[in-house]
Amino acid sequence: MSPDFYARPVLEVARDLVGCVVRHGEAAGRIVETEAYHETEPACHAFKGLTPRTKTLFGPPGNAYVYRSYGIHALLNAVAEPEGVGAAALIRALEPIEGIELMRERRGLEPPESLCSGPGKLTQALAIGLGLNDSPLIGGPIALELRAPDGRDPVVVTGERVGITRAVELPWRFCDASSRCVSRPWPTAMRTRAQRMRRAA
DNA sequence: CATGGGATTGACT
């Protein structure tokens, strides 16, 4: 993954990350869900400007932005857009590929589709903590690989972002409709698809 | 210095 990949509009980065692989140590997973955040809209931490917390967001593209959510969970983002623009793609769900037993130990016994089906779940499964904030995604402890080795193409659908109270109408969520590991609630496009399959069954 | 609010999750009614 080259630095140029991240120095692009965050909507493109978020969309193109679906189908890529995140690796930390012995655990790896295929990205099946992302969301885009940009300084020009109020749901983004960078909306308020440069503070100690948002310093990473305004820094070089291709770094990890890891922050604590609800006092409990660490959430993983990839910083996007040129340096000086506050934007990042939130990685919200993975399909486990490698180190599944390790993920089970870290999360407690779980069916594989529940190990990484949420932004707080996947950081726990991959042992990604706040100490990795601002670390590079190229040549750093967290690695992002361009496409899953199985060559499977994601079926990318968009939807509204989850868990926010402002700018809720923006369709800046990207999901792989062919995966069962996407977090709830599923976007309308996927629910429709599931209903069709249920009717057919 | 005190307060309030989350880019969530899991347990429970």
Add this chain to the structure above:
DNA sequence: GTCAATCCCATGC
């Protein structure tokens, strides 16, 4: 469906 857990940081006095 509801709700608590838990902590960093932004804001205001």
